[in-house]
Amino acid sequence: MKPDLKQLGAAAVAVLALGSPAFAAAECGANTGEPATGEPIFVGGIHGNAAPGDWTSSTDSAAAYFACVNANGGIHGRPIEYLVENDQWNPEAAAQAAARLVNDTDTVAMVGNGSFIEMAVNAGTYEAADIMVMASACAISECFETPNLVSTNQGPLPSNLGAAQYAQEELGAEHIACMGLNIPNNGIWSCNAVAEFMESRGGQSTPVLINPGAPDVNSALLEALASGADTILINQPAGIALAILSAAEEQDLRDMFNWIAPTPLYDLSVPDQLGSYWHGHVFVNAELAPLNLEGPDALNWVAVLDEFGNEDDPRDTFGQAGYLSARFFVKAMLEMDPADVGDRAKVSEAIRGISGYTSDLMCGPYYVGDADFHMPNHAGYMVQIVEGGFEIVRDCYEYDSPYFERHIAIETELGLR
Amino acid sequence: MRGLFHVTPSGWSGLGFAAFVILLVPELAGSYWLSVFTSAACFTLAIAGVAFLYARLGLVSLTQVGLMGVGGWVMLRLNHGTDLPFEVNLVLSALATMVFGWILALPALRLRGLYLALVTLMAAGGLEIVFATFQFPNGGEGFWGVTIGSSEPFRRPALAQSPEAYLRYVAICALLGFLLIELHRRLQPGRAWAMIRRSEAAAMAAGVNVTLYKTWAFGICGLLGGAAGALLAGSLGLLDDGTFRASESVMVFALAVVGGARYWQGAVIAAALYKILPPLLSTWGVDADLAFVIFGAGLLHAVITAPDGIAGQLRGAIVARFARKERADA
């Protein structure tokens, strides 16, 4: 693990903010207190950690949870052996990671995956091997529109819709400039959905696309400025989002627009890095429970990380998602017949059967279902960047967009509505 | 004419190595290493192209990975847009890349040395942006063929559906690439290149059409790069712009020099350093960032200590050993 001073600081802040209940004992799986000793069950996970980003927090949290489960009776007495590979943001390495975890190892499922490219490369491999992937940090359309992938986080599309909906309902937005990455399965996909949503509400949205290879964001900001929009949606990773906001600060554009963003800006180091100019003026969608809420799962997640994780495992949204994927997976496994938990096909079937799992970390119920698309999480919170952190401005709300019609149909079928 | 088919000791060792890769390796490797070896084999072919250009003509191409991207793009486009068999697509992508390489190279042929290298670097930088902007075809409509959502399945060659068979297939293609280079070296173009390498003016005076033979060499380099990219596309079923950055093209050239541009072993060593060493380090649990440090340090060390590349060093060691033995026998 890397010695990262910033993350240590952020973790300390998170722990302090949560106060003394954070030291409650971790509860996991069967919660027997007895270590599991049987034959191990293999579970895989792939994260991306190299330039340009470190997406390890979901697998870190999942690993901590599995360690806790193993110390608490495992899966019917059998420990989980969690094998994690790094795709290094490289499509070949991603394919190789899946080859190793899915084809060379008898894994029963993949849990906690966090990557920007792995899912696009491996969606076919997962389908061919009939293995289910309960991902946690997903940013591309393949995570939500292929049969074998289901992700706990929302990804860019719902989170952007949530932010757009808030701006339309509360800030009076009529024309949104959606500043996305010029990548079909990420920025274009999600900005198109925002346009569709705004049209359904009688407004409009203009896509302003930034080439990921372009260092300079100023020209894109000027393009957004020229589009005549009243609201700017910064649909970008945190690094580029900071660059856009600092360019806007330079032009003193703060009061000319509403500024909204999806979850990537919900990062504890963002308010400090942005500076006081922006405090109170940027609204961010949080796709899982904001980190200062103290529900049972929120506290248990921190307790699990404290007891079974590494000190520098990030306490962030993707970490929450990793914890949740692992917890739901273990819950489904414990509900299975003990004889079947080592059988990939039966485990896949059990995962597809997941329906109506709930947690205080998530607004809606979690389910998988047998479909070619999965997006259980499409409700969230809206927070505002303030000095030293974030303030909730809108509690759990479900996003309302034509995109979710087919998901709602499945939820109705499963009896979740 | 007999000289044309003469097999040198180095040639025998190359054929032996190819036989080893084709016959034995697919039987021994698991799915992970099969995938690693397949991409290494693709890059061997591409590196053979750059190394050939550098060793035979002293020309530097810093755009080889970009050309692989062009080959891969054409392959994916044809695969999703037509029903042609894989082999036809492979040949078409290689030829299209060759033509593309010519278009890039023709105006630049008057440049030499560093300046030619820099023009090719600019081409690589441009291709990087184009790939990042338009992405690779994955079964969508229109010229760019990009669809949002899950991509269409890729048709692998009928002869090589399994990963084992595909590694054999790529290895055979790479072997054919090496034979193509060797054949050229032994025929008229080889002699013309040798003269051009010595002195362009002398070659011109001797009636060699310098432009034609330089273009020809660039064409072969592009052909091999395009084929390599098409084979890589076949291995993964899709491509990502992250593979084809300009810095990767520079890296491939650097590795070709480090491996030893004059020998076939050099291309194999370079591809192994590029594509097998990182997974090996990751298997040993080395942090991905530190793996970069090790990789960079190894590259510098090899550039400093091995003038003929690692292959040259190894050959030197073997020759010296034999010489010692002979002396001892005498």
Place this chain on the structure above:
Amino acid sequence: MANLSKYSNWLAWAVAMTLIIGVLSWDAPRPQMVGLFIASGLAVGSLYALGGIGIVVLYRATGVLNFAGGAAGAAGAMTAWQLVDWGIWPPISWLGCLAVSLAITLFYGRLIAPRLAWRDTVVKAVATLGFALIVLGLVSFIWADDPRSIELPTDAIGVRILGMRVTATRLLVFFASVAIVIGIWAFLTYTRIGLQMRSLANDRDLSALLGIPILKVETIAWTIAGVLAGFTGLMFADLIRLEPVVITFMVIPSIAAAICGRLENLTAVLIGGLSMGVIENLLTLSAPLRGVRPIAPFVIAAVVLLWLQRGQRLSFGGRD
């Protein structure tokens, strides 16, 4: 005749720029937007130019085309961020940036570059990429990925130019690049070391025979390059973003700027870099080309290089 061809190049540049700006701004929604894009482009262009100047100064004096300048600047900028984060007085952190960048560049220049002196120019150039990877790997290892930013006091001061608020930092970068070009020109023209540098650039072997202290001259060139890399890195981190990978690979468009000056003419590097920034920004006005606008530096550099090669002359004859 030589003079005529020299002016013809500048004339061609002026005509081309006028045409490009004219065509691109034809469809501008508001004429004021053109001014905005030009002002914004000049800032990016200054960064390209700064990077290019560092490359050219070093290349002329040592024959090394340095791909590692961006990585050294990235290491410096990250150091500056870290020092500020620890609560150290900002001016010290800026000096820290320059010092780290200088140390990294000098390390390469004194310990590694001499061992490669006998190799091809191109091989010397690509070897620096290996070094860039080492530096980048270490930087990414020490500072895990996290949103970061750097602020300079000059960010708060600004004036309106062409309808755009331009911060003092942007002005600083612009005037610094101009001042550096003039300063280095004066240094090369009027000092003894400058003379020796020019002679090294002209003919290394002959200069060595003449007894020019190559080691000393080269060390000075590496020092200039290191400080320039640090300054560029810090400015880039403030104006564009503080991400090591982005700063490291900024070196490729910087090489494009260097090519505009044929790796020797600093004025042309400056003008070339600025033109690239302006054209890249103005491309935003063109709907079909908007998406690929970062391609501008590469296309411009290639066109310039080919333009300078027009006619049959092998103008880069001799050793290179």
